[in-house]
Amino acid sequence: MKITREKIALLIFAALLAVVAAASVSYFFTSRNFNVAASYVDDQVGSMEDYTVVVYNGTVEPQEESDAADTAAPWMGNGAPAGQEGTDAQVEEGRKILELGEAEDGLGHKVYLSDVNDLYREKGASVLSLNLTKAGQYEEPQLFTVGERKIGVLEVSAYVSERKLKKLADGLRERGASSVVCIARTTVLLASPASVDVLIVTGPEKDLSIDGGFVDGTFVVRTPDVGSVGALVINHANVVSARVISPE
Numbered sequence: 001m002k003i004t005r006e007k008i009a010l011l012i013f014a015a016l017l018a019v020v021a022a023a024s025v026s027y028f029f030t031s032r033n034f035n036v037a038a039s040y041v042d043d044q045v046g047s048m049e050d051y052t053v054v055v056y057n058g059t060v061e062p063q064e065e066s067d068a069a070d071t072a073a074p075w076m077g078n079g080a081p082a083g084q085e086g087t088d089a090q091v092e093e094g095r096k097i098l099e100l101g102e103a104e105d106g107l108g109h110k111v112y113l114s115d116v117n118d119l120y121r122e123k124g125a126s127v128l129s130l131n132l133t134k135a136g137q138y139e140e141p142q143l144f145t146v147g148e149r150k151i152g153v154l155e156v157s158a159y160v161s162e163r164k165l166k167k168l169a170d171g172l173r174e175r176g177a178s179s180v181v182c183i184a185r186t187t188v189l190l191a192s193p194a195s196v197d198v199l200i201v202t203g204p205e206k207d208l209s210i211d212g213g214f215v216d217g218t219f220v221v222r223t224p225d226v227g228s229v230g231a232l233v234i235n236h237a238n239v240v241s242a243r244v245i246s247p248e
Contacts, residue, residue, distance in 0.1 A: 043233065043243070049124035052149045054181065054232040056130040057113045058224040059202045072205060073187035075215065111245050116229045119245075125233075130183075132202050132223060138183055141168055143175050149234075152177030156184045159191070166195035179234060193218040198232060198240060212242035 042048050113129055120127045126147025131137070138155035152172030156165070169180045182196040185203040193199045199220045201208055210230065212221030219240045224230050231243040 043123070046123040048120065048233075050236045051125040052128070052146050052151070052179075052234040053120045053125045054128045054130060054146075054151065054198075054234070055113060055116045055120065056132050056200060056223060056230050056232075058226045058228040058230065059132050060204050060223060060225050062225055072207065073190060075190075075192050076187055076207070110227045110247050111229045113229055116231060116245050120231070130181075130200075132183065132200070135185065135202070141172055143172060143177055149178050150176045152180040154180070154182055154196075156182065156189050159189050162192040162194065165190060165192070169195040179238065179240075181232075187220070192216075193220060197238075200230075200232075210242070210244050212240075 042051070113131060117127050117129045126149065128144050128146045128151055130153065136155065136157055138153045139157060141152060141154040144151045144153065152169070152175070154168050154172065160168075165182070169182075172180050179198065180196045181198045181200060182190070182193065183200050183202060184190060185201070186205055187193075187199070187201060187208070190199070194216050196218060199218055201220065201222045205222060208220065208222040210222050210224045212219055212232075214220070219232075219242075221230065221232070221242045224244045224246065228244055228246040231245065233241050233243060
């Protein structure tokens, strides 16, 4: 069969599109790697004027964690979410720097939400504190003004369909939310987290990291153990990473 010049041109064009798409994906992950690594460095040196931080208390008892079932939502797949760029050298180095700084500061044998709130405010960040000890506080979607950013927060305590969750998230965005955070005891309560930016899981669930990771574009993170505090760090480009501040 004779291949016309038009077909050859079409094949070349398709190949170029594939190359551009691959390059774009590579650029996206490289850029996000850099942003996450930079946030760890800024965290350590105390220069966080352009950051928004959402801090939340640990809710998982150690015994609960050891007894955690393998049950997880189907959208979680067969493993943990893609992490905060895994073994990327810049991120690992940034995390080490942050841990060294925390060890020097010393936060005692229990970390309090108010202490971490003050810690990040002193670094210049805009901070939102979420007390997750009592379930159901955010079942009515709420909008918080945090510095120049608006954060929408909602909580689900029963199974919610993808359509319903999207409606709730869209309602918050229509009110001006630049980021929407969803809180749930387990991933099983959500048909899909795709319509929210962050999902915080407050119960024990195997293969779900306290460092967080991405599932279909949503940052999914588990709260740390009771006595520790978690923090979502959001930079000016809306890149999210997570921290855990634990007692010595």
